[in-house]
Amino acid sequence: MRVLLVDDEIEFVSALAERLTLRGLEAQTAGSGVEALRKIDASPPDVVLLDVLMPGMSGLEVLKQIKKDHPQVQVILLTGRGSWDGIQGIREGAYDCLMKPIQIEELLQIMTDAVESGRKNRTQKGA
């Protein structure tokens, strides 16, 4: 599974990326929305882990852009705040929303479900 982690908190994102790599995933990081979109355009991942609160482009704006340009990419939002981000995110097409600090096992499960779900929907739609 190919994952892109997007968060302006470098320490957090780098540690998480390494942990995912240890578990056999291909993890990349981006420190801003702009950087993330560039990397996605270059090489779309399976899942994007997106922090909601970022300077510059907000997580939601990035989400909208991703869903517009790369609808097959599943997005999972990360937030330190509350469920409101989650609800908005879901409306914009995110698969789920998790609260920081996250349980890595839970994250892995949800990512797997997301990819599986995306694949199922594509086959259903005959994409």
Add this chain to the structure above:
Amino acid sequence: MLSWLRQKLTAFVGSLRELPDYAESPERYKILRRNMIILMLVVTLLPLFLMGLINHYLYRQTMHDEIVQPLKILVNKTRHSFEVFLAERLSAVSFIASSHTCEELADTNNLNRIFTVMKKEFSGVVDLGFLNPSGLQVSYDGPYNLRGKDYTEQDWYRETRVRGSYISDVFLGYRKLPHIVMAVERSATGTGTCSGCVLRATIDTNRFKELLAAMRVDPASDVFLLNKSGVFQTPSKYYGEVLETFPMPLPPLSYEPNVAELRDSRGQEVMLTYAYFESLPFILMVVKPRSQVMQAWYTLKTEAFFVFAIGVVIIFVVIFKLVDKLVKRLEESDLRREMAYREMQESSKLASIGRLAAGVAHEVNNPLAIINEKAGLIKDLAEFTPDFPQKDRLLPLTGAILQSVDRCRTITQRLLGFARRMDVSIQMLSLNEVIEEVLGFLEKEALHRNIDVQLNLAKDLPRIASDRGQLQQVFLNILNNAFDAVRDGGKVAITSFEVDVDTVGVSIQDDGQGMTQETMAHLFEPFFTTKKGYGTGLGLSITYGIVKKLGGDIKVKSQLGAGATFTVFLPKKALPLARE
């Protein structure tokens, strides 16, 4: 002294005018109550008293007049009767005197004849006599032997000679009986040449009594005739016999019937209705005890006073009660307002704390996430590297760090939950979790009744944004119905699945008695129930309402005898109406 009084009064009036609204002490309600009572009492009682007073005097006057007026009329009429009575007889005498010559009148036989006729025609004539110009009664007819009597010295004779005709007041003459005399001097213009002869008749005062009796005054009253010197002409019930003197001063001259009020010789308050005769020497008088006159007035006064007193009492009671109730309400509403205000302050304080807490939690979550990942990474490195140095020491250490992070996480979750509790309850949740929670409530029953609960919950069921509490309600209701439908040892199967990219579904199937098409048509209607006697018929209608509100749908499939399947569809995203 006066200035002190004035000071007190001004202070009092001032306190009345500015009813203290926002004084802090609990005294303020007492003061308010007192002031309102006083004000209302004054406003209601003052006019009442004034009215009462005015009416008192008005009515007294009216009642007085009502008694007095008829009496005056009666006196007038009776006086008139007297005048007519006496005028008739005087006319008769005058006529007789004028129509006969002196010689005719001097003849006793003639006189007898005339007198007989006169007696027949006019009641009350006792005798008739004819006097010659020297005052000697030369002819006479009557019950007494008075022929030849000399009347020159008598007042009435002198008056008659002077005036030409004369009616006397009552006196005891030769006969020692009360009578009046009317006499006419024969004028020169009459038949014949005699002048200075006098024709005289005596009138019985019994007729007077009869005339007075005809007035029919009430038994407590006294009516009598006086002469202008106050001598009784007729007997009085209370004040004296004929020819005695009226024991009180005479009322002032008045030809119009008039009323005088005074205390009589017996010490009683009486009302005198009287009238002086104009051409006759009499006064007609009716004496009525004042108490009787005013009897009706006293009765009215007592009754009115009664009503007035009751009215005042009622006013007092009503005002006191009303003011009490009013002030109590005011007190209550003030209290409630204060409480509401305080509550508002509290809740706004809580809201601020909530927001603060949320801010703190959020701020803390970020570094917490860093610690989590870093420690997690250390642990991962230790775990994934086969010969990691000091692995045994490292793992517990990182484990401890991660545990602490979890504890902090719980705390920040709680803080955020606290903030959120103010508003809405939409959250990201796992439907499977909710179902399992709800099943927890029904565990005991399932065990008791040996109901086989089969769970086919999709492992990768995506989380949805919804209201946890309401979803619990929905599933609890449907599961309850399922449990009610199956027999002991029956089966309930719960399946959760992803329908499409936007929707998830949960179906609950039971092998119970099932439903008819008829029942299914009315299933979600309010107050529709098949549980006669103990079902409210509201469960499914509420459930339907909740699901619809959450943006979902419910479908039912059933056959009589073959169980039923309820399927709930829910959107992954909450409806736009759900806001935080």
